[in-house]
Amino acid sequence: MIKQNMKGEFCNSDCCSWNGVTCDQSTGHVIGLDVISSQLIAKSMSTVASSFFIISVASILLVMISCFLKSHQFAKLIHLNLSSSNFSGLVPSEISHLSKLGSRDLSDNNVGHGLEIGQHCFNKILQNLTEVRYLLLDNVNMSPVVPSSLVNFSSFLISLSLSNTQLRHEFLNGVFRLPFLQYLSLSRNGGLIGNLLESNWSSPLRLLDLSSTKFSGILPEKIENLIHLNMLDLSYCKFTDSNPGSLWNLTSITILDLTFNNFTGQVPTLLSNLRKPTRLSFVHNSFFGQFLDVLGNLSKVIEIYLFDNNFSGQLPLSAFNLTQIGKASKFLDLHSNLLQGPLLLLPLSRKCFSVSNNKLTGETPSWTCGSGTIEYLNLSRRSLQCLGNHDKIFLLDLTMNRALTTLNLNSNPLEGTLPQSLAKCSSLEVPDVGNNKINDKFPHWLATLPKLQVLLLRSNSFQSPIRNLNTRCPFPML
Template sequence: MWALFFFFFFILHLQVVCSSFSPSPILCSPEQSVALLHFKNTFSLYEYGSGFCDGYPKTESWKEGSDCCLWDGVTCDTFTGHVIGLDLSSSWLRGSVNDDSSLFLLHHLQKLNLACNNFLESQISSRFGKFTKLTHLNLSDSNLFGLVPTEMFLLSHLISLDLSNSGLSMDQHGFNKLLQNLTEIRYLHLDSVDMSTVSTGSLVNLSSSLISLNLKNTQIQGKFPKEIFLFPFLQTLILSTNRDITGNLPEFNKCSPLKVLDLFGCNFQGSLPSSLGNLTEITYMDLSWNGFTGQVPTSLSKLVQLTWLSLTRNNFSGKFPDVLGNLNKLETIDLSFNNFSGQLPTSIFNVNGLLSLDFSYNQFQGQFPTQISGLPYLGDIKLNNNF
C-alpha cells in the first residue's frame, strides 16, 4: 500500500516538474495576429493625434512571431485564445478605419476602445454593426465625422456606448433604432453629437436601467421628460449647453442614486422642489444659466455629499437658507447673479474645505464674515455688488 502511495506521489511530482519547464502555449491564432498587425500598419503614429488625451503608442509592442495575447491593449479569452478586448485609446493612431479594415476580422470582440486617436474626419463604417458580441464601445475624441450609421444600433448587447466629442450626428431614425435595440445600455455618452433633429420626447423610451446619460451640447430640442430624473439606477445626468431643452425638476424619490446633475446652460424653469433633499448621494450639482425662480428649499441641508454647487444666473429670490454649514464636503459654491436678499448665509464659512465662493450680484446684507480667516484653503471669494 505504501509503495503504491509513493508511486503516485512520484508521478505527480514529475508532472509538476515537467510542467514548470515546458513553454507556455501561444494563445493567439495566426489569423488574429495577422489581422492585428495589418490593422496596426494602416496607421501612422502621431504624438499629438490624441488631442488633449495623455497616451503612448501601444502598437509599438506588437511584434510578428510573438503571442498577440501579450501585446499592449489586447485581451484574449484564456480558454479559446480569441481576442475579446482591444484598448487602443490614446495610442497616437492617425488614419481611418475603412470597410475593408482587418479590424472586422476579430469577430469575437466584446470590448473595443479607440478613443482619443485621429481618424481624419472619416465616417464610422457600417461594419461596426457586425461586432454582435460587443458590450463596450468607445469612439470618443477620435475626430470622426458624419451621420452615425444605423447598423451601430443593432448591437443589442451593448452596455456602454461613448461617441462623444467628434463631428458626429444622429437623426431621429437612428435614435429610434437605438431605443429599439439597445435595451441593455447602462452608459450612454453622446456629448457634442448633433441631435438637433431628435425629439426630447423620444428620450422617455430609453432603458430605465441607465446609470449614466451624457447629452451635453447635442442641440436637442423640446421639453425634457421628468421620468428620466427618476430612473431607479441613474447616477449621472448631464444635459448642459442645450439652450433649447426646457422643463421643470420633478419631485425626487427617496433614496435617489443621482450623484451628478449638470443642467448648465439649458432652459429649465420653475422652483426647486423641497424633495431636492432626497438627493442625499449627489456630489455635483450645476443648475446655472437657467430660468429657475423662487426660494431655495431648506432641504438643501441634506445634501451632505455635495462638493460643487452652482446656482448662478437664475432668478432665485428671497432669503437663502443658512444651512450650508451642514455641507462640510463643499469645495465650490456659486450663487452669483440672482436676487437673493437678507442676511449673508454665514454658516458656509464654517466649511473648512471650501476652495471658492461667489455670492456677488445679489442683495445680501450684513457684516463682512470674520470667519474667513479660519478657512485654510479658500483661494477665491467674491461678495461684490451686494449690500
C-alpha cells in the first residue's frame, strides 16, 4: 500500500522539477535522466516524505523508473545515467522502449548484488536502441547473455564498457569492426574467450582494455594501424606472441600493459618510437636478451615495470639518466631478471626503485645516500660488497632522506654495523637487513622512529639484550 501511494505521488508530479532530470524547454519532453549516486532523490523526496515511513532509496528510485518507462513524456529521452545508485534486480525490458537513447549508464550498482540483464531484455535493447552511442554496463550481471549477440550493436556505437559483467564463452570479433568505436572495455570477465586475429584494425579505437580475460593467440600485424590508440591493456590474458613487433609502432600510446602473458623475444630499438607513454608494464613475460639503449626518448614516462623477465646484461645509461628519461618518472622496477654489473646513476626524483633478485655487484652508488624523495628502495638478493666505505660497512648515509618508507637490503653479504643515520629517516616503516653479516649491538636508537612498523634483523650477529631503551615509549607503532 505504501509503495502504491508513493508511486502515485511520483507519477502524478512534475518530474521536470526534479533534481537530475533535464527537459526540453519547448516540448516538455525529458531528454536527460541522471541519478548517479542517488542524487535524483535529493529534492523530489521531500514532496512525498509524509506518505510513507522508512523506504530505501533504491525502492523509491525503482518506482520512479517504473513511472518513467511507461510515460510518454520520456519517449524522447536521449541520456540515461543510473550509475552508482544501489539498484538491484532484473533490468526491466521496458527500458528498450526508450528508442532515442544516445547514452545509457547502468554501471556500478551494488556490486555483487546489483543489476542483472537477461538475454530477452538484451535482445530488445539491441533491436530498439538503434541510436545509442555510449553504453556503460560495468558490474551489471550479464551472465545469461550470449556474447555472440554483441555483434548486433548499433553501428553508431562509440563507447562500450562491459567490465566485470560475468560474460562467458567466445567473444566474436564483429564488435571490433564497428566503424565509430573508440572505447572498448571487456576487462575482468574471467570466462570470456577470444582473439584479435580477424578485426577492423583501421577503426578510430582509442582505448582497448581486455585485462583479466582469456583472450589469447598472437597479435595481428595490422594492430599498428590503430594510430589513435592511447591505452592498450592486455594484462592477465593468455597471449603467446613470440615477437609482438607491431606494438612498437603504436606511436600514440600512453599506457601499454602486457603484464602476465607469454610474450617472448627481445625488446627492439623500435620501442623508442613510443614518444608519449606514461606507463609501461611488461611484467611476468619471457622477454630476454640485453636491454638495448631504447629508453632515451621516453620523456613523459612515470612508471616502468620490467620485472620477472629474462633481461640480461647491464642496463644502458638512458635507463637512469635524468636528462634522457623524464623528470616525471617515479617508478622503476627491474627486479627478478638476469641483470649484471654495477648500478648506475639514479635521478633524485625517483620514488620507487627495485633491482632485487638480479646479479648486480659492486658498491651501491651515492644516489642511495643523497636521494631526498625515494620512498621504496629494494636492493635485496644481490651481491653487494660494501656501501660507500672500503674498510667497514657504512650501510647507508640517509641523514637527508625523510621520505623513505621501505628499505630492503635482505640477503646481501653486508658486513659491519648499522649506521645511526637511519634514525633520521622519520618516515621509515619497514627496514629489512636480514640475512647478512652485520655485527653490531641491538639498534636501540631506532626506538624513536614514529612510524616504524616492521624491523627485520634476522640472520645477522646482533648482540646485547633488548632492554634499557632510553625512551619513554619505545617503538610506538611496532
